[in-house]
Amino acid sequence: MLITLSKDSIAITREQDVVPLRNRVKEVAVKIGMGLVNQTKLITAASELVRNMLRYAGTGNVLIEVVSRGRDTGVRLTFSDKGPGIADINLAMQDGYSTGKSLGLGLPGTKRLVNEFSIQSVVGQGTTVTILKWKNG
Amino acid sequence: MDKIPILRMGPFLLVTIQVDLYDRLALNLETDLVNMVHKTGARGVLIDISAVSIVDSFMGRILGNIASMTRVLDAETVVVGMQPAVAITLIELGLSLSGVYTALDVERGMALLQTKIGSDDELIDDDADHTE
Numbered sequence: 001m002l003i004t005l006s007k008d009s010i011a012i013t014r015e016q017d018v019v020p021l022r023n024r025v026k027e028v029a030v031k032i033g034m035g036l037v038n039q040t041k042l043i044t045a046a047s048e049l050v051r052n053m054l055r056y057a058g059t060g061n062v063l064i065e066v067v068s069r070g071r072d073t074g075v076r077l078t079f080s081d082k083g084p085g086i087a088d089i090n091l092a093m094q095d096g097y098s099t100g101k102s103l104g105l106g107l108p109g110t111k112r113l114v115n116e117f118s119i120q121s122v123v124g125q126g127t128t129v130t131i132l133k134w135k136n137g
Numbered sequence: 138m139d140k141i142p143i144l145r146m147g148p149f150l151l152v153t154i155q156v157d158l159y160d161r162l163a164l165n166l167e168t169d170l171v172n173m174v175h176k177t178g179a180r181g182v183l184i185d186i187s188a189v190s191i192v193d194s195f196m197g198r199i200l201g202n203i204a205s206m207t208r209v210l211d212a213e214t215v216v217v218g219m220q221p222a223v224a225i226t227l228i229e230l231g232l233s234l235s236g237v238y239t240a241l242d243v244e245r246g247m248a249l250l251q252t253k254i255g256s257d258d259e260l261i262d263d264d265a266d267h268t269e
């Protein structure tokens with residue numbers, strides 16, 4: 001069972017907000033004793049997802065949680081926006097696919113950097129992406 | 138507006154990224170560097186990212202762009218000082234920075250740029266010999 005130990009939320013409204021978000025995620029990751037490589041992967045994943053949010057939805061919200069399952073502790077991030085949504089999630093998860101001008105590494109690349117990744121999207125209503133990185137994952 | 142300083146060192150331009158980059162800042166750096174190469178006729182650009190704790194796909198693309206753009210203007214770009222954790226993350230993300238020269242530190246980066254310019258000069262000499 002997944003237990004939430006602490007919770008914090010950051011609103012994303014403009015490009016510069018990515019910097020405080022990275023810092024906040026780092027703080028939380030350091031606090032639970034996550035190693036440098038895992039921290040870097042988690043922060044990079046967060047950076048990718050925030051960029052997607054800003055590009056496609058304009059604004060959104062990021063929930064930062066410290067969670068535990070059994071003896072594992074980790075950081076879970078939930079990115080929610082009220083943007084246009086993703087019509088074909090399977091397609092969006094393919095390497096190299098992009099409707100924007102990016103390299104198309106965003107979603108599949110992000111998935112490789114974390115332990116758990118889930119995405120829900122409804123066209124016209126928005127997208128929610130949740131990632132989880134275990135301290136020793 | 139935040140700006141990343143570009144230093145001139147002989148035929149090279151030196152950039153040390155000391156702050157967390159967001160997209161606009163990275164794009165400005167790209168434009169500033171290309172303009173500086175054009176203005177100064179620099180033969181090489183050295184970008185020190187040893188203080189950068191994360192490079193995501195956008196930043197990676199900017200580094201690749203800078204390398205390609207300066208190459209068109211006859212200047213080579215070397216990225217130096219990448220943190221090991223950043224290297225691991227970049228490759229797992231799927232970004233190999235192909236087309237960008239890298240070196241472990243500033244000293245080796247400078248040496249690499251010197252050889253790039255050196256070999257260019259030799260090539261020009263060779264061509265001159267052939268035409269004579």
